Amino acid sequence: xxxxxxTPSHQVTQxxxxxxxxxxxxxxxxxxxxxxxxxxxxxxxxxSFYNNEISEKSEIFDDQFSVERPxxxxxxxxxxxxxxxxxxxxxxxxxxxxxxxxxxxxxxxGTRLTVV
Amino acid sequence: xxxxxxxxxxxxVPEGENLVLNCSFTDSAIYNLQWFRQDPGxxxxxxxxxxxxxxxxxxxxxxxxxxxxxxxxxxxxxxxxPGDSATYLCAVRPRGGSNYKLTFGxxxxxxxxx
Numbered sequence: 001x002x003x004x005x006x007t008p009s010h011q012v013t014q015x016x017x018x019x020x021x022x023x024x025x026x027x028x029x030x031x032x033x034x035x036x037x038x039x040x041x042x043x044x045x046x047x048s049f050y051n052n053e054i055s056e057k058s059e060i061f062d063d064q065f066s067v068e069r070p071x072x073x074x075x076x077x078x079x080x081x082x083x084x085x086x087x088x089x090x091x092x093x094x095x096x097x098x099x100x101x102x103x104x105x106x107x108x109x110g111t112r113l114t115v116v
Numbered sequence: 117x118x119x120x121x122x123x124x125x126x127x128x129v130p131e132g133e134n135l136v137l138n139c140s141f142t143d144s145a146i147y148n149l150q151w152f153r154q155d156p157g158x159x160x161x162x163x164x165x166x167x168x169x170x171x172x173x174x175x176x177x178x179x180x181x182x183x184x185x186x187x188x189x190x191x192x193x194x195x196x197x198p199g200d201s202a203t204y205l206c207a208v209r210p211r212g213g214s215n216y217k218l219t220f221g222x223x224x225x226x227x228x229x230x
Contacts, residue, residue: 006159031216043160043205043220056217091159095216100147100209101167103216107152109159 002026004108006092012114013082021077021111023092030097032075033105034067036060036088043091049075082115089113118143118210122221129196130229137191137224139206144184150218151180151191152205160205164191196228 005024013019025032034046047057049067066078075094079086089110095103119142129135139149148167152160164173164180166189172181179192193200203225207218 004159033217035218042222043207043218045217045219048216050216089157093160100211100216101169102148102165103209104150104162104165105216105218106162107160112157 002106004092004094004106006090006108006111008111009109010112010114012116015084015115016081019079019082019113021079021090021092021113023075023077023108024073025075025092025094026096026106027073028096029094029106031055031095031103032067032069033093033095034077035091035093035107037091037110038088046077079113082113084115087113087115118146118208118219120206120208120219120221122204122206122224124224125222126225126227128227128229131196131198133196133228134192134194135196135226137193137204137206137226139189139191139221141187141189141208141219143210144187145211146184147209147211149180149182149189149209150207151178151189152207154203154205154223156203163204193226196226198228198230201226201228 007022032049037043047061048055092108093105095105123138151163166173166182177194182189203223205223207220
């Protein structure tokens with residue numbers, strides 16, 4: 001069964017360092033997303049991406065964050081200068097180009113980012 | 117702003133029991149609602165998707181209902197098993213914006229005891 005894959009599963013980084021989280025969405029999907037979940041809190045939307053551009057972003061997604069689809073299969077989230085509060089589980093998701101009513105999002109296993 | 121609430125926050129039941137998880141949302145302007153399962157430290161597995169025009173969806177022992185006008189959804193699990201132990205998340209896709217993002221509840225942590 002097709003699935004969204006994320007690498008690495010766990011990343012530890014020093015405060016102020018840049019990190020890149022990687023995702024391979026399901027191959028025929030056209031909408032891509034990043035969400036995050038701080039420990040004990042709700043899953044929060046960060047950004048959606050379609051047709052090689054950001055279609056929506058939340059207030060969390062400030063200029064320290066960026067996304068890219070560098071080739072036909074990968075989708076990345078970059079955090080330029082990590083802060084302690086960026087520590088969270090980051091989920092990549094994708095969905096097919098259906099209508100909004102029947103769009104179903106499929107999530108990866110997540111990357112646990114720990115900023116020390 | 118859409119808010120999603122899930123009650124109870126945690127539920128412990130003996131194996132074999134039927135149970136209901138509740139989800140409420142503040143704005144009925146949604147495209148659909150998705151129920152997910154999350155195992156500890158793992159990703160989200162999609163269980164059921166209900167479109168706003170639908171009243172319920174079934175998959176195996178799971179049945180999800182949607183009452184959009186009252187802002188409620190329930191997930192019914194029949195004949196629960198220890199393997200059903202996980203956190204169950206409800207998420208709605210609000211109308212407006214990109215129309216594709218999800219707003220999540222905090223989840224219900226279910227423990228099924230053998």
